[in-house]
Every structure is written in C-alpha cells, then in structure tokens.
Amino acid sequence: MEKFRAYRVHDDGKFGSGRAETMTRAEFDAGNVMVRIAFASVNYKDALTARGKAKIARRFPLVAGIDLVGTVESSEDPRFKPGDEVIVHGFGLGGDHDGGYAEFGRFPAEWVIPLPEGLTLFDASALGVAGHTAGIAVDLMQLNGLMPDKGKVLVNGATGGVASVAIDILSKLGFHVVALTGKMNEADYLRSLGAAEVLDRNALQLGTKPLEAAMWAGAVDSVGGEQLGWLIRSMQRDGVIAAFGNAGGVEFKGNVLPFILRGVRLLGTNVENPLERKKAIWQRLASDLKPRHLERVARRIRFEGLDQAFDDLLAARARGRQVVDFSLG
Numbered sequence: 001m002e003k004f005r006a007y008r009v010h011d012d013g014k015f016g017s018g019r020a021e022t023m024t025r026a027e028f029d030a031g032n033v034m035v036r037i038a039f040a041s042v043n044y045k046d047a048l049t050a051r052g053k054a055k056i057a058r059r060f061p062l063v064a065g066i067d068l069v070g071t072v073e074s075s076e077d078p079r080f081k082p083g084d085e086v087i088v089h090g091f092g093l094g095g096d097h098d099g100g101y102a103e104f105g106r107f108p109a110e111w112v113i114p115l116p117e118g119l120t121l122f123d124a125s126a127l128g129v130a131g132h133t134a135g136i137a138v139d140l141m142q143l144n145g146l147m148p149d150k151g152k153v154l155v156n157g158a159t160g161g162v163a164s165v166a167i168d169i170l171s172k173l174g175f176h177v178v179a180l181t182g183k184m185n186e187a188d189y190l191r192s193l194g195a196a197e198v199l200d201r202n203a204l205q206l207g208t209k210p211l212e213a214a215m216w217a218g219a220v221d222s223v224g225g226e227q228l229g230w231l232i233r234s235m236q237r238d239g240v241i242a243a244f245g246n247a248g249g250v251e252f253k254g255n256v257l258p259f260i261l262r263g264v265r266l267l268g269t270n271v272e273n274p275l276e277r278k279k280a281i282w283q284r285l286a287s288d289l290k291p292r293h294l295e296r297v298a299r300r301i302r303f304e305g306l307d308q309a310f311d312d313l314l315a316a317r318a319r320g321r322q323v324v325d326f327s328l329g
C-alpha cells in the first residue's frame, strides 16, 4: 500500500511527542472528503503539540498541524468534487483529528471551506490559523468602533505570525501601527510590512499606576501576561484590545479603572467559530483585509524542516510565518 509522509505525535512523555514518519490511507481519520494537501502552516500551537508542551493532542498517533490547504481528490459529499481547492482548520484539527502535516488526509465535509476567489493556495496557507486570527482581531476591533483617526494601534509580539499579518492588514487600512518586539534587529522587516514605529520590548517600562498615560486607540496582543496588564492601563478612552495570545504568559494583574473611567474594551479573540463566521472572515481576508506582503511574511519550508521550525517558534527565534510545501521533495 502507498506510503506517504506524515508528522505524527505519539504517546511518549507527558503530553506526547512528534516525529516525521510515513503512514498509509488505511490509517485515515474519519471523514468524507479526501484532500491532497499542498501546504500546511506552522503555528505556535503546533510547536506546543509536537514538543509535548501542552495537552493539545487528545489521541495517539495524531497527525499534527492545525491548518491545511489542498485539492479535493474525491468526495462522498455533493458539495465538493475532485479538483476543488479547499482550506481546513478548527473543529479539533491537529488535536482530536488528524491535521495538516501529511501529504493526504480525510476530513468531514462540514469542516471544509472552499478557497475564496482572490487567494491562491499558498496565500491561504501563508495566512493559515494565524492570519485568520489576525483577520478576526481586526474585524472585532472595527465592530467596536476602531478607525484610523482615533489614534495609534499597538501590535505586540510583532515579529510573530499573527502579529506580522495584523501589521500588514492594519497599515493597509490606513492605521498608524506601532510594532512592539523583542527583536529590534527585525525593525526593517516590521517597517517593510507597514509599521510606522518600532518599540523595543526590552526598554518597555510597564509601570504600576492603575491608569498609565493613554497611548493607544487599539491593540493586538499575542503575548498576554503582565504586558497585557500594562496595555489595558495604557489605552485611550474607548480603546479596544484584541487579546488572543499567551506567548509571554497567562496571568496579569489588573484593576477596573481602565474599564470604568476610560471605557476600555478587552475583546477576547478566538479562532474557533462556526463555519459561516469562518467563511465570512476568509472572504474579508481575500478582499478588503487581504495583506499586501504575504510573500515577505511567509517562507516555504520542506517537510523535513518541521522540527527546526518548532524549536525556533518556542524559542521566539522565528519571524513571520512558515509554510510546509509538500512539493519541495
């Protein structure tokens, strides 16, 4: 039986551990749409899964990878036919159900999103869960009144995947974007995506006042922890924060004054949404929110490069997005 490449997590260690190997179609997970996977992106969550740093893999062995794009090979569901280009993410992909780091996979039709016009398969994978999260963050901030004339927008964890795409989208929409990073050597990269200013995290004074100087009309936060606490205290009146990340920690100290005196809105931002909401965000990412610099943000890597990619992400050494390109041998 034909064997194909797959990166699978096995039941070793506390939360599992991943390795590159081969599998066969006889091992496919449940589903009625068979996809030849073209690209699968590397997300922070995938690094946690592969390295057993968090309880994400719920069964073993599990193909890791929380998003994928590819072409339908066959479908038992009339909504899809061979040759259709599709995106799959969410619904437990790469956690409960085999994910994207395999050359082929089988998925329930209810999870499958047709590639929207305006995006190539590479674009969609360069965006992936990270870009989709950036799209949701911008969408939520706009729904809560953020407009370019309200003031500056801070993007924290700026060189990361979600943040790089957010900078690109926000600058395209005309916002004055301030990138906050621990990697000042990447300042030129951040400016090339559209950041108007780059701030050094190592020089940041978090302060201790219940209200700090009001600096930001909006904020996109990948980092969490005490930096999120500082952000909440540093927002302008009616400022909006899209918070989705914990790359820098989980807990923060806070007080109610930013909420009751400045009307600050903390917008919990989660990528798991019903299919129709997902499709709507993908439509925006293919049109008015389409980033201008995806080729700069994302680089193609070989399947064999996954282990290195995970280690770089966990050590905060990575920049932008990395996409496994199965055509690269």
Ligand SMILES: NC(=O)c1ccc[n+]([C@@H]2O[C@H](COP(=O)([O-])OP(=O)(O)OC[C@H]3O[C@@H](n4cnc5c(N)ncnc54)[C@H](OP(=O)(O)O)[C@@H]3O)[C@@H](O)[C@H]2O)c1
Binding pocket: 043, 044, 045, 129, 130, 133, 156, 157, 158, 159, 160, 161, 162, 163, 180, 181, 182, 183, 201, 222, 223, 243, 244, 245, 246, 247, 248, 249, 269, 270, 271, 272, 313, 314, 315, 316, 318, 319, 320
């Ligand atoms: N809620 C959701 O639905 C959802 C969806 C997608 C992602 N997320 C979360 O959002 C965060 C960002 O995801 P991502 O895929 O963009 O990750 P990523 O590419 O690894 O980016 C994270 C960035 O955070 C910064 N950072 C600051 N302190 C860090 C630390 N102690 N360790 C590692 N990075 C640190 C780094 O940028 P600088 O050096 O430039 O500061 C790093 O590049 C992650 O926590 C991820 O789990 C959540």
